[in-house]
Amino acid sequence: MTDLPVTYADLAIAAQRLAGQANLTPVMTSRTVDQLTSAEVFFKCENFQRTGSFKFRGAFNALAQLSEAEKQRGVLTYSSGNHAQAIALAGHLLGIATTVIMPQDAPAVKRTATAGYGATIIPYDRNQTTREQLAATIAQTQGLTIIPPYDYGPVVAGQGTATKELLEAVGALDWLLVGCGGGGLLAGAAIAAKTLAPHCRVVGVEPSRADDATRSFYTKTLQTVTNPDTIADGARTPSLGKITFPIVLHLVDEMVTVSEAEIMAALFFLWQRLKLVVEPTGALATAALLHHKIPRMQGRIGVIISGGNVDLPAILALIPRESSSEIST
CATH class of the missing domain: 3.40.50.1100 (Rossmann fold)
Known part of the structure; x- marks a missing residue:
């Protein structure tokens, strides 16, 4: 392997x-x-x-490996909810600012928890744009590191x-x-x-x-x-x-x-x-x-x-x- x-x-x-x-x-x-x-x-x-x-496992492992410069700039991800919450909490624990792109129809319980962990949420319409395209644009503009939810x-x-x-x-x-x-x-x-x-x-x-x-x-x-x-x-x-x-x-x-x-x-x-x-x-x-x-x-x-x-x-x-x-x- x-x-x-x-x-x-x-x-x-x-x-x-x-x-x-x-x-x-x-x-x-x-x-x-x-x-x-x-x-x-x-x-x-x-x-x-x-x-x-389970998403907390991958989120924390990913954020913990960032360089100090990347941690200072902050991270961006996109998620319907579980990865969003995981990145938000991992960022909070590690002192890293987090921004999350979430669909407008994401479950309310997941949106609320993500915000509660301190993330900045950017809503989007699934029918108007793809989260990957939106993430690329925002990351480039703000200098954020993208942490994908699975790939x-x-x-x-x-x-x-x-x-x-x-x-x-x-x-x-x-x-x-x-x-x-x-x-x-x-x-x-x-x-x-x-x-x-x-x-x-x-x-x-x-x-x-x-x-x-x-x-x-x-x-x-x-x-x-x-x-x-x-x-x-x-x-x-x-x-x-x-x-x-x-x-x-x-x-x-x-x-x-x-x-x-x-x-x-x-x-x-x-x-x-x-x-x-x-x-x-x-x-x-x-x-x-x-x-x-x-x-x-x-x-x-x-x-x-x-x-x-x-x-x-x-x-x-x-x-x-x-x-x-x-x-x-």
């Missing part, structure tokens, strides 16, 4: 930087889930991470520490299920898994309405999607990146998709049966598990719950329309 843009050595160094900064999130089990799946399932609960998602080596390395912790806590796994937006978490998870548990099969999970990474994986050609209409707002990314795409192609074993109804069913299951506050994107991997997207899966299965920043008004408004989606117990 030494020819890939991010290696396990990068993850190991990231873990050292994050020691004492990132939460060592819990691993939870459920007899009910084990019975439903005929397997032994371990949930890595990144909804308990600082800022409510950036230090971010990928930081995200991979979640899987490193999971495997160190529970031992080797037969399968690992990971949600996928731009692929930062999935790429980092695959690097950790293939190093620490080489026989573990890594599966990426996307919403069926935002299946660009799945199409990219199976066609071996980068595919895109434009503003997909999915409740999993963290998976509305346009495509995998120049860094994440080759890692996913090389190390991930399979990609699957889940419907909006399946995401909602998994979300409510996690809320009601495991008592975990999880956001829709954070439930992608669980949805694939509970809806048996890979029928032959058995043995020891790891599931990454990536975040818990729930936009409650938006989710509760969906309950009448989606309430027929259930997990058979």
Whole structure:
């Protein structure tokens, strides 16, 4: 794996930087889930991470590596919410000014938290411009360093520490299920898994309405999607990146998709049966598990719950329309 843009050595160094900064999130089990799946399932609960998602890992690792001159000038990022919060908090902890470009329709809970951590928020209309173009213009004008949400080596390395912790806590796994937006978490998870548990099969999970990474994986050609209409707002990314795409192609074993109804069913299951506050994107991997997207899966299965920043008004408004989606117990 030494020819890939991010290696396990990068993850190991990231873990050292994050020691004492990132939460060592819990691993939870459920007899009910084990019975439903005929397997032994371990949930890595990144909804308990600082800022409510795994994104803090990559954000802090990236900002901690900046030069003093870059730290003085400040940083810029673009995000629908979780990376935004992570950059804002990491900047606050490290004394770095942060500016975040956020879509106007980003969940209110995420906008509020990002502002609360001290970031300057610049809203934009998804239908009028792309966040990448806007970021390039602002960064050049103000002299800011851009920290992308997923297609950036230090971010990928930081995200991979979640899987490193999971495997160190529970031992080797037969399968690992990971949600996928731009692929930062999935790429980092695959690097950790293939190093620490080489026989573990890594599966990426996307919403069926935002299946660009799945199409990219199976066609071996980068595919895109434009503003997909999915409740999993963290998976509305346009495509995998120049860094994440080759890692996913090389190390991930399979990609699957889940419907909006399946995401909602998994979300409510996690809320009601495991008592975990999880956001829709954070439930992608669980949805694939509970809806048996890979029928032959058995043995020891790891599931990454990536975040818990729930936009409650938006989710509760969906309950009448989606309430027929259930997990058979």
